[in-house]
Amino acid sequence: xxxxxxxxxQSAVFSTEKAAKADLCAGDHLFxxxxxxxxxxxxxxxxxxxxxxxxxxxxxxxxxTVGEETREVxxxxxxxxxxxxPHGVAEALERTTLLVGIAPPxx
Numbered sequence: 001x002x003x004x005x006x007x008x009x010q011s012a013v014f015s016t017e018k019a020a021k022a023d024l025c026a027g028d029h030l031f032x033x034x035x036x037x038x039x040x041x042x043x044x045x046x047x048x049x050x051x052x053x054x055x056x057x058x059x060x061x062x063x064x065t066v067g068e069e070t071r072e073v074x075x076x077x078x079x080x081x082x083x084x085x086p087h088g089v090a091e092a093l094e095r096t097t098l099l100v101g102i103a104p105p106x107x
Contacts, residue, residue: 008058012036012097019043019089024099031105037062037092045088053087053102055079060096062089 006024012034013020019041022034035043037060045065055064061074066087073079081087089098 008034008097008099012058014038014095019092026105029104031100031102033100034058035089035098035100037089037096037098039092039094041089041092043089045086047081047084047086048102048106049084051102051104051106052083053081053100055081055089056099056101058097058099061093062096062098063091063093064088065090 003025011022011024013022014036016038020036022036024032024034035055055078057073057075057077057079059075061072063070063072064079064087066079066081067085070090072093079087
């Protein structure tokens with residue numbers, strides 16, 4: 001069986017200690033993974049100098065920051081951070097799963 005098909009719900013992992021990550025696929029040109037947050041957890045603002053990144057909110061609600069702007073987002077929304085623009089998760093407001101894509105993938 002190939003690794004071409006993945007289940008987001010079966011791949012999601014959560015930890016009460018800190019936000020958890022699960023890699024879904026990592027190729028030469030694209031990385032896709034899950035960032036999973038319990039309420040109150042966050043992700044430090046950071047930037048990828050040579051890579052664009054997006055967050056797709058699969059479930060839950062959180063406040064995300066891109067550049068100088070922070071907004072509340074919910075399931076079904078997408079957030080884009082162009083290369084070099086600082087971004088992060090200010091706070092998960094409830095249990096939240098974010099599908100993350102980075103191109104090109106981090107090395």
